Amino acid sequence: MTPAPPSRPLFSAERSAEVVTEAFRDTPDPRLRTVLTSLVAHLHAFAKEVALTQAELDTAIDFLTRTGHACTDVRQEFQLLSDVLGMSMLVDSLDHTGPGQASATESTVLGPFHMVDSPPRDLGESISLAEGGEPTLVTGQVLGADGTPLAGALVDVWQADEKGYYDVQRPGEVPDRNLRGLFTCDEEGRFRFRTILPAAYPIPDDGPVGQLLKATARHPYRPAHIHFIVGAQGHRPLTTHVFVAGSDYLDSDAVFGVKESLVLDFDEVREPERAAPYDLPVPFRHAHVEISLRVAEAHR
Incomplete structure (x- = not known):
């Protein structure tokens, strides 16, 4: 039996933003859909422009995690x-x-x-x-x-x-x-x-x-x-x-x-x-x- 084709294009580096933004297609809030679609497009374009490495992404995630941990009732x-x-x-x-x-x-x-x-x-x-x-x-x-x-x-x-x-x-x-x-x-x-x-x-x-x-x-x-x-x-x-x-x-x-x-x-x-x-x-x-x-x- 021939498997059914996927309902959405599969991920690839070349069409990464297209694939991810398609996942937000049914977002009920139109403003949220607009913001997320644009955010993904710019994030993916940025990563490609600077050729972001896995080590750099890990560093960024660690930085954001530590930023969250530094927040208190009197410090944001x-x-x-x-x-x-x-x-x-x-x-x-x-x-x-x-x-x-x-x-x-x-x-x-x-x-x-x-x-x-x-x-x-x-x-x-x-x-x-x-x-x-x-x-x-x-x-x-x-x-x-x-x-x-x-x-x-x-x-x-x-x-x-x-x-x-x-x-x-x-x-x-x-x-x-x-x-x-x-x-x-x-x-x-x-x-x-x-x-x-x-x-x-x-x-x-x-x-x-x-x-x-x-x-x-x-x-x-x-x-x-x-x-x-x-x-x-x-x-x-x-x-x-x-x-x-x-x-x-x-x-x-x-x-x-x-x-x-x-x-x-x-x-x-x-x-x-x-x-x-x-x-x-x-x-x-x-x-x-x-x-x-x-x-x-x-x-x-």
């Missing part, structure tokens, strides 16, 4: 990997296009340290719960794309300290949720908080991602910045940073997150009359942040 090694490969910034850029984006504040990566909820704080309150650091005042206003102040907008902030550490990296050494705060803007969309000037810092480089950076002669540092997530009713939430002008590594951020529009001066203020309303010593640093949000309908 896969997020770090996405960041240092520029994938996080690319997807962020692709996701922030279309109507309304030109007049909105630019976005950037979330980063790996938004691991805990920021505590609600009153306008003007300090988010610095530990000693040390250069006193800093951040004021700002949240606006719609047409310049209308967005009353009641929520502003979530978090940052590293003067030594370049986040609170989750120093458990037991600094108070819980140090340098984090969630603020509700006033009727004019304004917000303000006291903090300290953040320092440039290295992303965690004691794991697989750090080994990758060393192997490629790259440094792990990020320039000094403060993270923001800003939201208002009827508007698309924004994840962004404010970078400290003059910081080291602005032109070589390990995760490619710097955009020129997000670099702001943190001016030194020495006038006591400007410090008194905020209960700040002199001198202190001050930065003013204007944030413009896209309307929700403008999101493609």
Whole structure:
């Protein structure tokens, strides 16, 4: 008896992507089918282009396995990997296009340290719960794309300290949720908080991602910045940073997150009359942040 021919072509190096993508033909979710089909096509083309060896594939699988093992409740090694490969910034850029984006504040990566909820704080309150650091005042206003102040907008902030550490990296050494705060803007969309000037810092480089950076002669540092997530009713939430002008590594951020529009001066203020309303010593640093949000309908 003659055996029946296979229902699909059998695997070969020449038609590998064709054979594998055919296996996804009946995937019910059309978006999943599109993504997997394209992923397989590019992966197979990459392997053929570089003539990937079995030893190199084994090394890659071991690297990814170790990356997974390095993840904890306060560390996301896969997020770090996405960041240092520029994938996080690319997807962020692709996701922030279309109507309304030109007049909105630019976005950037979330980063790996938004691991805990920021505590609600009153306008003007300090988010610095530990000693040390250069006193800093951040004021700002949240606006719609047409310049209308967005009353009641929520502003979530978090940052590293003067030594370049986040609170989750120093458990037991600094108070819980140090340098984090969630603020509700006033009727004019304004917000303000006291903090300290953040320092440039290295992303965690004691794991697989750090080994990758060393192997490629790259440094792990990020320039000094403060993270923001800003939201208002009827508007698309924004994840962004404010970078400290003059910081080291602005032109070589390990995760490619710097955009020129997000670099702001943190001016030194020495006038006591400007410090008194905020209960700040002199001198202190001050930065003013204007944030413009896209309307929700403008999101493609």
